[in-house]
Amino acid sequence: MIEEKGILFILSGPSGVGKGTVRKKLFEEASELQYSISMTTRDMRPGEVDGVDYFYKSVEEFEKLIEENQLLEYAKYVSNYYGTPRKYVEETLEKGQDVFLEIEVQGALQVKENFPEGVFIFLFPPSLEELKNRIVNRGTESQELVVNRLKEARKEIEMMDAYDYVVVNDRVEHAVDRVKAIIKSEHLKRERVAKQYKKILEDELK
């Protein structure tokens, strides 16, 4: 009914909380969301498509974009850069489409600095015990790594204050419903829509 820019939603939370599972289920149910496509310097793998799986760049190109503040966040894993291109996000929002970004806490805090108008959702574990179980059950981590990850998770939970919403991931389907309610209600915020509504009235009164 009214023309409106899209909203950037950021789902984040401690390691092991289930961000990926929630995001996956959300995308099955909310087809109008656009997942943010990352940029990387790693090699394209067989079957991957540029602009679908990732935007593939050389290290020189990537570092130039960092300098120009063209990345909402970025990090280096092993010897490859990964990041979120500002231009792609802004162009998608401009078309009136929401963008959804699922990301680690450190990355989310970078996005918050570069794009404070985003809506930041913190996924919270039902309990520390449960979080520990989930990390252990991945089975890929040593005892020492589990302890470290749990310590890290506690630190990350302290960073909750930078977020707009807290969603507890007790059951995936409940967490997804909560995120959907946030997406819906954010589009109803008066400061986003009042101008357009008043314009509709003015047009009718002409």
Added chain:
Amino acid sequence: MIEEKGILFILSGPSGVGKGTVRKKLFEEASELQYSISMTTRDMRPGEVDGVDYFYKSVEEFEKLIEENQLLEYAKYVSNYYGTPRKYVEETLEKGQDVFLEIEVQGALQVKENFPEGVFIFLFPPSLEELKNRIVNRGTESQELVVNRLKEARKEIEMMDAYDYVVVNDRVEHAVDRVKAIIKSEHLKRERVAKQYKKILEDELK
């Protein structure tokens, strides 16, 4: 899971926009909401129950409560007072239950002054034309009254800026879904829940 105070939701909007219909349908679907019970000086009618339909007070009692700022809003129709008692609302919220208030724009603005922490939802007509039709179709109003009400409605729409959300009442069930999303997401706001979540963690770490 966490203990939390209830939230006061205020649904308002211009005359004829369909506030009553939306509220009624919402209450059929959201049984956990508590409808705010008004206070009045009018006589109790057969079948009505004090503390259920209204809180019934004498004019002297009511005017004393006005003086003591014990009403979130009030108005006088013909020779009777009607108002929203602060104490009832606050006690219900304290129990962790949400309170829902459906009210005229003037009353909502009074509530906003006395209880700014409420969540204010403005119900918006799909068009001025549609609003006019709805007022005319009530059939009880003269041509002159319709023109006046429409003029009034335009003024009320200008007051949208005092509200937190704008919900267009294109179809009742859509409007109700939007209000339900607002109720759900307001309970997920970080500033409401972060303290309790952090406490849960501290308790676990003891």
